[in-house]
Amino acid sequence: MNSQPVSQLFGARADAYANFRPHYPPSLFNWLADQCPRRQRALDIACGNGQASYPLLEHFEQVLACDSSLQQLQAGQNQPGLQQFVAEATKQPLPSRSLDLIVVAQALHWFATPAFFAEVRRLLQPGGVFCAWCYSLMRIDSPIDALIDHFYWQTLDGYWPTGRTSVDAGYRDIENPFCPLAPPASSITAHWSLEQLLGYLRTWSAVQRYEQQNGHDPLQQLEPELRQVWGDAKQPRFIQWPLHFLAGTPN
Template sequence: MSSTPSGLKNWFDQGGQAYARFRPEYPAELAAYLASVAPDATLAVDVGCGNGQLTGQLAEHFTAVVGLDPSADQVAHATPRTNVDYQCAPAEQMPLADHSASLITAAQAAHWFDLPAFYAEVRRIARPSAVLALISYGVMRLDEGLDARFQQFYGQEIGPYWPAERRLVDSGYATLDFPFAPLAPPAMAIRLDWNLEEFLGYIATWSAVRRAREAGREDILHRFASDIADIWGDPASKQAISWPINMRIGRV
C-alpha cells in the first residue's frame, strides 16, 4: 500500500463530528426555484430538515419556515434564524395547522418516510395549489482520473455497506410513488472545489463508512484513501466536484 499524507486516516474516525462541516450546500437557485412555483410566500415546511441546510435557504424567500426532524440532536445544531421555527417531529405527524403550508420540501430524506402517512399529512397541511418537492442529490462526479477510482469505491467496495434505501437516492426517487400533478424542474447541480481533506471528510460522514468500520473493514477505507491521495497529488490542491440534483415535484 502506498503512503498517505499525514492525518488522512484520522478522517474516518471523525465523520460524525464533521457532518455539518462537510455536507455539501445546495445552490441558491434551488430555493429560488421552489419559491417561484409555490402559490405564495406564506409558509414553507422542510421535512427531515437535519441541521437546516435547505431550511435556512428557504428562509430567504418565505415569510416563515418550519424545519422538522425526528432527531433532536440535528435540530439542536441547526443555525437559528428569526423566521425559522425548528421542531423535533416525524414526517408522518407534522405539528402544523390544516391548509397552512405553501411549500413542503424533503431534501435527502424521503427514502426514510412512511410515504402513505407522509402524503396524508402533506394533503392535510397544504394550502390550495401548494407544492411538494422531494429532493435528492446523486452520486458525486470528479475529474476523469479521480472519478474512475471513486466510482469503483462507491459501487463495488463500500457499496455493500449502504442501506437498501440508498438505491432510491441514487435513482433520483424515480421509482417512488408520487401521486401529485408533476412539474418539470430545471437541471441543477451542486458544484464545489474541494481539497483532499474536504473530500475525505465528506466521505467520512457516510453511513456506509460507519457500517464498514463496524464490520471491521477499515482496510477498504484506508486503501481507498491511499489510492485517491496518490491520484490527487498535492493534498491542498482543489478539484472540481459535482452532484446532480434530482427532484420529484408537483402540486398537491
C-alpha cells in the same frame, strides 16, 4: 446487516454533516418560491443541520424545520424566522392546510410511503408545492471518479440502509402522487481540497455502518489511492453532483 436506525447514524456525526455536506444552488430556492402563490410558511422535513432551511428564509416569512434526530438539529444555527422541532416525517404536529411549501432534501428515500404523501396532502394549502430532491455520486475527473465508484459500489455494497437504491435511481422508482412539476436541471457544485472530500465521504451512512461492523474505517484503503491521483492535496478541485427531483402540487 445492522438494524440501527438511520437517524442514529446521522445524529452520531451531526457536526461532520454541518461541516462537509455540500450546499444547494440558490437558483433552486428561487424557483421554489416562484411556484408558490403565497410565501408565508415553508416546512423542511428531515432538515438535518438546515442546509435547505436557511436558504428558504430568504423567500418565506416563516420556515419550519423538523428532523427525527435532535443531534442534527443541535448542529444547526438559530436564525430569526426559523423554528426547529423534532418530529417524524409522517407525523407532523401542524394544522391541516397550514403550509405553502414542503421540501425534503436528500431524505425522501427513507420514508416515501403512502402515509407520508397523505401527510403532505393534509398539510399543504390549495396551490401549495411539494418538492423533494436527491444527489448521488459526485463527478470530479475520470481517475478519481473510478476510485470513488469502486468504493461506493463494491467496498460499501450491502452497507447502505434500505432506500438508498432510490437515490441511485434518481427517484425515478418513486411514484409521484401529485400533479407533477419539473424543476429546471441543476447541480450542486463545490471547489474542495482532498481533506474536504474525505470529510464528506465519512458522512456516508454506509461508511459508518462498515466501520461499526468491521472495526476499521473503510477509507483507510481508499485514501492513499486518492492522494496518488489527486496530486496536491491542498489544491481544490471542481466537484459536481447532479440533482434529481420529485415535485408537484396536490390534486
